[in-house]
Amino acid sequence: MRIALRIALAASAALLTLGVAQAQEKTLRIGTEGAYPPFNNLTSDGQLVGFDIDIAKALCDEMKVKCTFVAQDWDGIIPALQAGKFDAIVASMSITPERAEKVDFSHKYYNTPSAIAVPKDSPLKGVTKADLAGKNIGVATTTTHYNYASKTFTDSTIKGYPSSPEEQADLANGRLDAIEDDIVVLQQWLDSPDGACCKILGQPSPQPVEIFGPGAGIAVRKGETDLVNKLNTAIDAIRKNGKYKEINDKYFKFDVFGAES
Amino acid sequence: MPAQSIWTLLSWGPDGWSDDIAYGVLVTIALALATLPFGLVIGFFVAFAKQHEEPALRLAGNIYTTVFRGLPELVTLFLFFFGMPILLQYLLRLFNPGATIDVNSFIAGMIVLSLIFSSYASEVFLSAFRAIPKGQYEGGYAIGLSKWQTMRLVVLPQLIRIAFPGLENCWLSLLKDTSLVSVVNLAETLRNAGVAARVTKHSFLFYSVAALVFLVLAILSSIATGFILRSLGRREAR
Numbered sequence A: 001m002r003i004a005l006r007i008a009l010a011a012s013a014a015l016l017t018l019g020v021a022q023a024q025e026k027t028l029r030i031g032t033e034g035a036y037p038p039f040n041n042l043t044s045d046g047q048l049v050g051f052d053i054d055i056a057k058a059l060c061d062e063m064k065v066k067c068t069f070v071a072q073d074w075d076g077i078i079p080a081l082q083a084g085k086f087d088a089i090v091a092s093m094s095i096t097p098e099r100a101e102k103v104d105f106s107h108k109y110y111n112t113p114s115a116i117a118v119p120k121d122s123p124l125k126g127v128t129k130a131d132l133a134g135k136n137i138g139v140a141t142t143t144t145h146y147n148y149a150s151k152t153f154t155d156s157t158i159k160g161y162p163s164s165p166e167e168q169a170d171l172a173n174g175r176l177d178a179i180e181d182d183i184v185v186l187q188q189w190l191d192s193p194d195g196a197c198c199k200i201l202g203q204p205s206p207q208p209v210e211i212f213g214p215g216a217g218i219a220v221r222k223g224e225t226d227l228v229n230k231l232n233t234a235i236d237a238i239r240k241n242g243k244y245k246e247i248n249d250k251y252f253k254f255d256v257f258g259a260e261s
Numbered sequence B: 001m002p003a004q005s006i007w008t009l010l011s012w013g014p015d016g017w018s019d020d021i022a023y024g025v026l027v028t029i030a031l032a033l034a035t036l037p038f039g040l041v042i043g044f045f046v047a048f049a050k051q052h053e054e055p056a057l058r059l060a061g062n063i064y065t066t067v068f069r070g071l072p073e074l075v076t077l078f079l080f081f082f083g084m085p086i087l088l089q090y091l092l093r094l095f096n097p098g099a100t101i102d103v104n105s106f107i108a109g110m111i112v113l114s115l116i117f118s119s120y121a122s123e124v125f126l127s128a129f130r131a132i133p134k135g136q137y138e139g140g141y142a143i144g145l146s147k148w149q150t151m152r153l154v155v156l157p158q159l160i161r162i163a164f165p166g167l168e169n170c171w172l173s174l175l176k177d178t179s180l181v182s183v184v185n186l187a188e189t190l191r192n193a194g195v196a197a198r199v200t201k202h203s204f205l206f207y208s209v210a211a212l213v214f215l216v217l218a219i220l221s222s223i224a225t226g227f228i229l230r231s232l233g234r235r236e237a238r
Helices: A003-014 A051-063 A074-082 A144-152 A164-172 A183-190 A193-197 A225-240 A243-249 B017-050 B054-070 B071-095 B105-131 B136-144 B146-184 B189-200 B203-236
Strands: A025-032 A041-043 A066-071 A089-096 A103-110 A112-120 A136-140 A157-161 A176-183 A198-203 A216-222
Touching: A003 A051, A003 A157, A025 A051, A025 A074, A041 A051, A041 A089, A041 A144, A041 A157, A041 B189, A051 A089, A051 A103, A051 A225, A051 A243, A074 A089, A074 A103, A074 B071, A074 B146, A089 A103, A103 A225, A112 A144, A112 A164, A112 A183, A136 A144, A144 A157, A144 A176, A157 A164, A157 A243, A157 B146, A164 A176, A164 A183, A164 A193, A176 A183, A198 B071, A198 B146, A225 A243, B017 B054, B017 B105, B017 B146, B054 B105, B054 B146, B071 B105, B071 B146, B105 B146, B136 B146, B146 B189, B146 B203, B189 B203
Parallel strands: A025 A066, A025 A089, A136 A157, A136 A176
Antiparallel strands: A089 A216, A103 A216, A112 A176, A112 A198
8 A cells, every 4th residue: 555655756756847856944935925015026037127026135234135036817826835836925015903813923024104195385384183274185985095094183174085196186186185005106196297287295193013913024835943943034134234225216216114113 | 006097007028017917818728728628528418427228317407507507607616726726725735734735726717617617518418419300319329330330420520510609608707707716716717917007006997908908819810710610511511
């Protein structure tokens, strides 16, 4: 029976062209999506680029391991991690309680903050509750930004919109004094011709984790505490040595890390 | 993203996405063609089992088609692609702790698509089997042919002709099912078009390209099957 099993295994190993090899210590395989610019995307000549990719490379340098990348469709990305197709997911994955049941997360490596945009000629000076008192603020409903704005700016009129483009249009045509949204969404709009009217005024502070969530982390298989610790140390290290800022500034005009945790 | 004309986006080479999508098309075609022979052979034998006099064989055949026609294709794919390595690895580590094993996504896709294709094809073969009168078998035995010879020389040529239109259907759905394999990290037509769509923000353009690709493949298939059907018909006339 054992021999038959051995033969069956050998045959299936040959048939399936499997890479049967001793697990290599020094190579970390990183899975990413490849369709989420500017964080991670494939270019037309097949290269993986973006903020996530550069951060992952910096972390690998910091941990002194060799890294390879795998571009994997988003729908199968967690099962692929669990099945051992790669060892870590660096794909702008938000840390959520549902996901944390299936995978372990590193600390956040970014948390795009919420920001306030106003027309370029706006008289507004700041983004505190007092600054915005009596003003009309547009926010997309069913977002964390809406929850935050309606709790924080209680002296202002909060106007809900179905999604970001509507609030942006109403800010541009003067119905609103300010809008609150994810800073990356705002920045992409401001960089487009439609957003020429407006500017980012600032980021309200503090931005509590209970409302906005912890941000995007690196996912690894459950129980790989050692890897999580190494990643966390590496994230802290590149934050301190300026490598993070260098990558940040390559992609964004603001600090994408969000509040220090 | 600087504004690029759609002709740049669709060009061949480092600035355009046509080469990426063309590579995806090759993967789609290769996967469908590689699956076809396995699917046909397995489907034939399952149909054979389902009309066999041995009840255990009939039951096995029926379970097979119930399972693989009943499960959503995507579930089958996930089970095999993600489940198989875990199982194989578990077995392998009984002998060699620390070994890792990986199932190639192309092979996994082929296995799963063969299972699905064959379960549908077996029904087509089954109805074709039933369309062949008993007299054909009896005639074969009467002139001294063995069971195998009767099958090969008398039944099979008629079977293929009857089953052909149904199999053509199965082939077309196989062609489309290949797009599911993108979730297990095989860069076929739809995955590459989807990446291009999201990176360039020209979703409509690139999904239209993908639609066109599948349409062209379907047209080419029907030309090819028409050709095969004509040659089968000619053989019948002879």
